[in-house]
Amino acid sequence: xxxxxxxxxxxxxxxxxxxxxxTTLAExxxxxxxxxxxxxxxxxxxxxxxFSKEEQKRGISINTSLLPIEWKxxxxxxxxxxxFFDFIGEVEQAISVADAAxxxxxxxxxxxxxxxxxxxxxxxxxxxxxxxxxxxxxxxxSYHDIVEDLQNKYGPKxxxxxxxxxxxxxxxxYVSVLQEKAFSYKGKETAEIAVPDSEQSYxxxxxxxxxxxxxxxxxxxMEKYFGGEPFTDEEIREAVGSGxxxxxxxxxxxxxxxxxxxxxxxxxxxxxxxxxxxxRPMSGTNIKTNEVFEANFDDSKPKSAxxxxxIVDPFIGRYSMIKVRSGVFKTDDLVYNSRTNExxxxxxxxxxxxxxxxxxxxxxAGDLGALAKFGDAMTGDTLSTKAVPVQYESxxxxxxxxxxxxxxKNKDDIDKVQQAxxxxxSEDPTFRFVNDAENRQTLLYGIGDLQLDVxxxxxxxxxxxxxxxxxxxxxxRETIRKTSDVEYKYKKQTGGHGQYGHVKxxxxxxxxxxxxxxxxxxxxxGSVPRNFFPAxxxxxxxxxxxGPLAAYPVMGVKAVLYxxxxxxxxxxxxxxxxAAKQAFKKGFMDAGPVLMEPIVxxxxxxxxxxxxxxxxxxxxxxxxxxxxxxxxxxxxxVEADVPMMELFDYCTVLRSMTGGRGDYEYEFARYEQAPADxxxxxxxxxxxxxxxxxxxA
Numbered sequence: 082x083x084x085x086x087x088x089x090x091x092x093x094x095x096x097x098x099x100x101x102x103x104t105t106l107a108e109x110x111x112x113x114x115x116x117x118x119x120x121x122x123x124x125x126x127x128x129x130x131x132f133s134k135e136e137q138k139r140g141i142s143i144n145t146s147l148l149p150i151e152w153k154x155x156x157x158x159x160x161x162x163x164x165f166f167d168f169i170g171e172v173e174q175a176i177s178v179a180d181a182a183x184x185x186x187x188x189x190x191x192x193x194x195x196x197x198x199x200x201x202x203x204x205x206x207x208x209x210x211x212x213x214x215x216x217x218x219x220x221x222x223s224y225h226d227i228v229e230d231l232q233n234k235y236g237p238k239x240x241x242x243x244x245x246x247x248x249x250x251x252x253x254x255y256v257s258v259l260q261e262k263a264f265s266y267k268g269k270e271t272a273e274i275a276v277p278d279s280e281q282s283y284x285x286x287x288x289x290x291x292x293x294x295x296x297x298x299x300x301x302x303m304e305k306y307f308g309g310e311p312f313t314d315e316e317i318r319e320a321v322g323s324g325x326x327x328x329x330x331x332x333x334x335x336x337x338x339x340x341x342x343x344x345x346x347x348x349x350x351x352x353x354x355x356x357x358x359x360x361r362p363m364s365g366t367n368i369k370t371n372e373v374f375e376a377n378f379d380d381s382k383p384k385s386a387x388x389x390x391x392i393v394d395p396f397i398g399r400y401s402m403i404k405v406r407s408g409v410f411k412t413d414d415l416v417y418n419s420r421t422n423e424x425x426x427x428x429x430x431x432x433x434x435x436x437x438x439x440x441x442x443x444x445x446a447g448d449l450g451a452l453a454k455f456g457d458a459m460t461g462d463t464l465s466t467k468a469v470p471v472q473y474e475s476x477x478x479x480x481x482x483x484x485x486x487x488x489x490k491n492k493d494d495i496d497k498v499q500q501a502x503x504x505x506x507s508e509d510p511t512f513r514f515v516n517d518a519e520n521r522q523t524l525l526y527g528i529g530d531l532q533l534d535v536x537x538x539x540x541x542x543x544x545x546x547x548x549x550x551x552x553x554x555x556x557x558r559e560t561i562r563k564t565s566d567v568e569y570k571y572k573k574q575t576g577g578h579g580q581y582g583h584v585k586x587x588x589x590x591x592x593x594x595x596x597x598x599x600x601x602x603x604x605x606x607g608s609v610p611r612n613f614f615p616a617x618x619x620x621x622x623x624x625x626x627x628g629p630l631a632a633y634p635v636m637g638v639k640a641v642l643y644x645x646x647x648x649x650x651x652x653x654x655x656x657x658x659x660a661a662k663q664a665f666k667k668g669f670m671d672a673g674p675v676l677m678e679p680i681v682x683x684x685x686x687x688x689x690x691x692x693x694x695x696x697x698x699x700x701x702x703x704x705x706x707x708x709x710x711x712x713x714x715x716x717x718x719v720e721a722d723v724p725m726m727e728l729f730d731y732c733t734v735l736r737s738m739t740g741g742r743g744d745y746e747y748e749f750a751r752y753e754q755a756p757a758d759x760x761x762x763x764x765x766x767x768x769x770x771x772x773x774x775x776x777x778a
Contacts, residue, residue, distance in 0.1 A: 106185055149434060157351055162175045162176075165531060180447075183213050191223075207328070256276055261284065362377055369469070383466050389460065418462055419463045429452075432450050482746065519634060552729060571657075584642060621662075624661075629669045631768075676759070676763060684747065686716055686744045702727035
């Protein structure tokens with residue numbers, strides 16, 4: 082592949098609902114551009130972008146794939162993203178380096194929630210966009226209805242630029258609203274035909290919509306519009322490109338991915354109307370001077386690049402995927418990583434086409450490429466020169482809230498599992514694994530159940546290790562609600578010196594739930610020598626790690642040593658520590674022991690129409706709704722305090738309840754006393770586990 086300069090590069094991300102046709106469209110783009118000699122099919126598992134075993138097995142996109150397409154002296158870097166919400170991290174990585182988006186809508190299924198979320202993402206990243214309605218060859222596909230739906234949702238900025246022509250149920254051609262001409266499909270080529278009578282009125286209507294949108298782009302064109310003067314083709318092209326960049330115009334085109342129709346028109350539109358990287362400003366920080374570094378995808382500036390994705394594949398190796406943000410990266414360049422504070426040689430530069438790599442001598446500002454096995458580089462790192470060290474802000478990645486407990490199926494594979502999970506985590510920043518030492522469990526965190534299932538499957542099929550999963554334990558705490566006064570005498574006679582420790586301790590709630598215990602002494606008359614006080618406290622400190630009620634950590638207990646006795650020969654620190662531990666067990670259980678459960682502050686963002694359902698469900702989960710805050714776009718943020726144990730399946734339920742339109746986040750708030758039935762059930766379960774030999778005490 083030849084080297085392209087910034088003005089000849091287009092970075093385009095394909096967004097949309099799962100199974101809307103993004104991968105099929107990407108395949109058609111590659112075929113039309115001559116990258117492949119035949120089109121692969123998602124159903125057959127032979128597309129360029131869905132190359133992993135998991136994607137081929139499941140028939141869905143899991144990872145973002147890069148497909149560089151050469152088209153009429155331009156390079157279009159197509160980023161084919163997953164549509165399923167569990168893989169939102171892949172989408173966020175891709176859109177962070179895209180200069181424009183093509184939102185793919187199924188002509189059969191219409192505007193689905195995935196397209197709505199794609200629009201919201203484009204708003205968040207201020208990404209210019211267009212719609213491509215695919216599946217025009219499918220019976221029942223209605224272009225006009227979908228355009229009307231889009232206009233109802235997003236207003237007059239939605240402008241059809243191509244209209245489908247259907248004859249006897251077949252998708253045979255299109256009408257260009259820009260050119261006011263019609264074309265029929267002849268293989269990969271098109272031939273001009275007369276505008277069908279059936280499309281004439283719609284053409285006039287959409288041309289009027291286009292003219293109004295063009296007029297809105299400048300005062301000069303507005304005057305011309307009101308003066309009744311027609312726009313020239315050049316004025317329309319410039320205005321459409323400018324309007325797309327500003328977000329004032331969102332064009333709608335159409336075609337068929339499976340039949341490869343409308344694809345060359347789409348590629349032309351991407352080249353002519355969607356912006357290059359140079360059209361969008363970009364800046365970082367010069368960490369040596371602490372000044373703003375205006376990169377702006379300028380070849381003449383010192384080189385800098387951002388690692389937006391990491392690939393760690395057992396078959397193709399490790400690649401750091403970069404977007405060059407200034408200067409020109411060349412083979413054997415020495416570059417500086419601002420995170421690791423290390424320099425390393427680039428070695429070879431690559432462009433990736435799915436899982437195929439091709440070496441290139443250089444990458445210009447705005448281009449996307451890859452570095453192989455590049456040291457300790459991670460997603461989010463900035464690469465620059467040591468003379469001008471630059472740091473770019475990392476992309477915002479969704480935080481995972483769905484989690485599950487796991488363990489290696491074979492104990493001999495524990496290290497192998499951890500190594501494999503580390504590699505998977507370096508690829509996917511929305512996935513992580515955590516060692517919960519407190520509850521003697523290891524946890525997998527992800528966006529949703531599908532993502533975690535994919536991880537489990539990858540471990541088995543790609544890394545040859547297996548894990549078993551189960552519902553995670555909740556991090557309960559134990560405390561007391563009453564007071565108690567206990568005495569314990571530890572006395573043991575052996576062949577030599579004996580053991581003697583005698584304590585009297587009062588236990589009560591400390592009122593400080595941030596600390597496990599408070600220790601004090603009120604001993605008078607030297608009944609317990611001062612040198613044994615630390616041993617008594619140590620006994621208490623060791624006891625609070627696993628409480629007497631259900632072996633959970635203790636919080637909020639006050640222990641006051643007020644009396645006891647000692648033996649001048651047999652007393653020792655060990656004896657007093659043991660006496661204190663035994664006194665704690667009895668004193669804790671005599672002081673009204675209770676389980677405390679973790680409460681989280683939950684925020685659920687949903688369209689207004691779903692707030693009633695959400696609040697009803699939260700009530701079933703013992704949640705307390707605290708209020709609602711309206712957001713632009715007809716949404717509400719429902720805030721509630723909810724027990725952590727009630728949120729185990731919340732991701733799946735919320736998606737089902739809201740058709741995928743609901744999002745949520747939470748953070749730990751505090752501990753509250755668990756209801757009596759919850760406590761009784763948990764205590765019984767822990768006792769049963771202990772009896773079965775799995776106790777953690």
